[in-house]
């Protein structure tokens with residue numbers, strides 16, 4: 319999030335190059351990375367752990383989330399933060415008290431997006447996690463298929479469980495998603 | 507005491523210099539209007555005073571302090587933005603009280619100041635609405651309210667009325683003037699609308715291309731423009747300009763038109779000099795229509811191209827020495843297009859400009 323804000327508000331050298339670099343990382347299919355990732359993680363010993371998988375997901379999601387959030391902050395006129403600074407805020411307060419609440423909707427949707435892609439991800443998870451302890455739910459689904467039979471009942475049950483957290487999260491942030499974007503303070 | 511002084515203030519964007527070493531002094535409680543065409547550096551100047559834009563050279567002094575490197579919050583100024591910049595996620599009440607809350611004042615004091623401001627600007631009925639549910643004029647008042655609750659030393663306005671329709675603009679103009687009388691603070695006001703400048707200002711500062719062209723009271727800049735740019739920029743309709751040449755004790759214009767040299771300029775001009783004669787529509791009127799002239803005048807015959815009746819007066823578009831010029835008719839009667847009338851030109855009210863430097867010869 320801080321990354322998106324930085325891109326939207328501050329002018330710094332090489333901004334465009336970094337930005338394009340970030341987006342290019344999205345152009346590489348995740349599966350193509352799985353083998354190199356597997357080797358690196360095996361060497362560093364974080365294969366088949368939660369920590370390892372989280373690290374991979376964060377790395378994969380950050381560029382796109384930055385890009386999304388950058389877009390939301392860009393929509394907020396810079397005058398708002400300037401007005402806040404004149405009203406006595408530091409740069410930091412202007413961000414937390416004015417810009418962040420206004421962009422909440424965007425940040426929330428970026429959050430959901432990042433959560434859902436990680437939550438549902440299968441290809442990488444299936445290769446980087448094995449043990450019952452560390453595997454993710456989509457990977458777990460496959461345990462219900464054995465050589466000759468498929469336990470449909472169990473699989474469906476897990477699928478429902480899989481959906482529930484995503485549903486709950488969506489409900490929680492829904493309020494912000496809908497009500498957040500009131501750009502009435504500034505005449506467009 | 508809060509006077510504002512700019513000493514040789516310069517602004518560069520990279521290699522581009524957009525404000526060229528300007529000097530300006532705004533006295534305590536004075537209402538100064540910065541006016542000029544789009545892109546002349548008015549907003550940049552104002553934002554440098556606010557601290558939203560760094561300065562590339564010179565000094566800015568507010569009160570007795572050099573504020574060159576102070577952030578906006580330490581300058582005790584308020585600013586009203588063109589697009590209002592209200593906080594969309596807060597109610598009107600929260601918007602008004604925001605600055606005091608940041609300053610950690612206690613709630614009773616905040617409530618008192620907010621109520622006071624809402625009364626001055628008659629916002630009482632909207633206090634619990636969000637800015638999105640207000641009209642343009644109401645938002646504008648909230649923006650002004652947010653600026654006054656803090657009792658700042660200096661108020662900065664950047665084209666606060668340009669998003670409003672003509673009628674509301676006239677109304678808000680009066681409100682701003684009343685506000686200044688009520689709260690007695692130093693105001694620096696930016697606009698590109700010369701009517702706002704004329705009506706609001708104690709002193710007008712006319713800018714062009716990052717320079718200050720002229721400053722003075724509204725009447726001074728209206729009657730004695732320093733150059734042709736100010737002459738045409740200030741006043742509506744703009745001043746008529748007729749290029750010509752100084753002859754023997756007279757002014758010669760194309761098409762054989764000859765006029766006497768206005769008395770004030772007799773000793774200044776030299777024969778053969780290229781000049782521009784400037785006069786306002788208010789000083790050339792058809793004979794018999796209420797132009798009182800004390801001093802020299804000249805009679806000119808012109809045929810009216812188009813007439814614009816405005817009720818109490820009629821604007822007459824005519825041709826003189828190959829230039830379109832505007833004349834006025836008070837106590838108007840109906841004028842037929844193409845009708846030829848005799849006009850009286852008040853020479854005492856004329857200005858002469860040098861044709862090459864465009865500067866007033868006075």
Ligand SMILES: Nc1ncnc2c1ncn2[C@@H]1O[C@H](COP(=O)(O)OP(=O)(O)OP(=O)(O)O)[C@@H](O)[C@H]1O
Nearest residue numbers: 519522524542543544545546547548549550551698
């Ligand atoms: N960030 C910037 N980088 C480069 N040039 C800029 C920047 N901001 C403004 N300028 C230039 O500075 C000049 C003055 O701009 P400014 O905004 O002060 O004009 P203005 O007088 O307020 O005009 P307007 O009436 O249109 O608001 C303009 O020529 C503009 O192009």
Ligand SMILES: [Mg+2]
Nearest residue numbers: 548549550665
């Ligand atoms: Mg401007």
